[in-house]
Amino acid sequence: MSFSLATWNVNSLKVRLPHLLAWLNTRPLDIVCLQETKLADDSFPARDLLDVGYRCHFAGQKTYNGVAILLRAESVGNADAVVTGLPDFDDAQKRVIAITVDGMRIVCAYFPNGQAVGSEKYAYKLKWITALTQWLRNEIVQHERLALLGDFNIAPEPRDVHDPALWDGQILCSDAEREAFRGLVALGLGDAFRLFDQPERSFTWWDYRDLAFRRKMGLRIDHILLTSALARICTGCSIDVELRRKERPSDHAPVIATLASASDGGAIRPSVLQP
DNA sequence: ATGGCATGACAATCATGA
Numbered sequence: 662m663s664f665s666l667a668t669w670n671v672n673s674l675k676v677r678l679p680h681l682l683a684w685l686n687t688r689p690l691d692i693v694c695l696q697e698t699k700l701a702d703d704s705f706p707a708r709d710l711l712d713v714g715y716r717c718h719f720a721g722q723k724t725y726n727g728v729a730i731l732l733r734a735e736s737v738g739n740a741d742a743v744v745t746g747l748p749d750f751d752d753a754q755k756r757v758i759a760i761t762v763d764g765m766r767i768v769c770a771y772f773p774n775g776q777a778v779g780s781e782k783y784a785y786k787l788k789w790i791t792a793l794t795q796w797l798r799n800e801i802v803q804h805e806r807l808a809l810l811g812d813f814n815i816a817p818e819p820r821d822v823h824d825p826a827l828w829d830g831q832i833l834c835s836d837a838e839r840e841a842f843r844g845l846v847a848l849g850l851g852d853a854f855r856l857f858d859q860p861e862r863s864f865t866w867w868d869y870r871d872l873a874f875r876r877k878m879g880l881r882i883d884h885i886l887l888t889s890a891l892a893r894i895c896t897g898c899s900i901d902v903e904l905r906r907k908e909r910p911s912d913h914a915p916v917i918a919t920l921a922s923a924s925d926g927g928a929i930r931p932s933v934l935q936p
Numbered sequence: 937a938t939g940g941c942a943t944g945a946c947a948a949t950c951a952t953g954a
Contacts, residue, residue: 672953673943697953699944724944725952774953782952814954833954866954869941880954912942912954 662922663896664736665690668769668810668883669904669915670866674698674727677911678706680904685713688901690917691733692762694769694810698727705729720745720755728758728769728811738763750792757793759800765891766804768797770811778835786814790841794848801848801888809850809886812913815842817852821881823862833882850886853898853918865900866913874905885918894921 667690671677674695685693693715698705700721707717714734721727732740740760747757759768770793775786801807815838819825828834846852854863864879873879887895897919905914 676943697943776953831954868954871940873941882954909942 664920664922665917666692666694666767666808666810666885666920667901667915667917668694668696668812668885670696670771670812670883670911670913672697672699672911672913674700674706674729675704676909678709680907680910682709682713684901684904684915685715685731689714689733689735691736692767693731694767695729695731696727696769696771696812697725698729699724700727716740718743718758718760720758722753722755726755726771728755728771730758730760730767730769732762747789747792747796749796750789752789756789761804764806766800766807768800768807768809768811770809770813772812772814774814775832775838777832778830783832783835787837787841790838790844794841794844797845797848801850805888805890807850807888808891808918809845809884810916811884812882813842813884814882815839816880816882817842817884820861821864823864823878823880828880833880845886849888851889851892853885853887853892853895854881854900854916856892856895857898863900864914865916867905869912883913883916885916887918891920895919896921 698721701723702721705719710717715731719729740762742761744759756771773786776782816822816834822828864881865883867874867879901915
């Protein structure tokens with residue numbers, strides 16, 4: 662038996678709801694983290710998702726940001742210890758929701774974009790990531806099995822960028838952002854995608870403009886990070902680019918990680934977490 | 937240096953994204 666975790670920046674859940682429902686019908690993922698829902702909580706389509714078999718937890722606002730975690734009722738238990746927002750970081754922007762379910766801590770995050778290196782939004786981005794990292798340091802102590810999924814708005818390495826020279830030092834690729842990403846990894850988290858051999862030019866976001874998707878001009882900025890206890894039972898991680906091909910797509914494609922169920926005993930493959 | 941495209945709020949442009 663296996664268990665799947667996914668993350669997808671939908672760029673408006675209102676517009677992308679048909680895509681999401683069709684996707685979940687053909688591919689029954691167990692836990693799905695969404696970002697940029699852009700919906701106030703009283704507008705969240707909980708009914709439609711329940712009709713296709715998912716219970717939802719969400720923290721949203723009108724127009725901007727907004728995060729949600731969907732749980733497949735058939736295979737996943739009830740959520741506990743729901744947290745929205747970062748403790749000790751006063752912020753009106755809805756970017757974080759965390760739950761405990763089936764012995765796992767699931768953290769869904771929409772990192773700030775940062776706009777431009779040196780801007781006020783860039784400073785906010787770095788401060789926000791510092792607050793996230795501080796909070797997770799304690800969460801990881803309390804939850805051996807923790808997954809951080811979301812739109813990180815960081816391309817961790819040059820190979821995560823279609824044109825590394827063009828993007829070098831730019832927003833999403835600056836030294837401070839990449840250092841912040843390594844700071845999260847240093848908590849004891851592994852990038853699930855890099856636990857496995859992957860095709861070159863694997864990306865999760867492509868600009869709507871300039872036929873960027875068709876020209877394979879993308880960035881890998883959406884990630885699934887796992888503690889070693891989960892990385893040990895992770896059997897695969899991939900990007901579902903098919904959703905980016907559809908009519909009126911999100912500019913992001915989902916990332917999916919597959920875990921062996923705890924009952925399988927775990928030791929599927931050795932941990933390859935970086936020190 | 938700027939716009940390209942998409943979304944939402946709002947009612948013609950503007951903020952934001954990455």
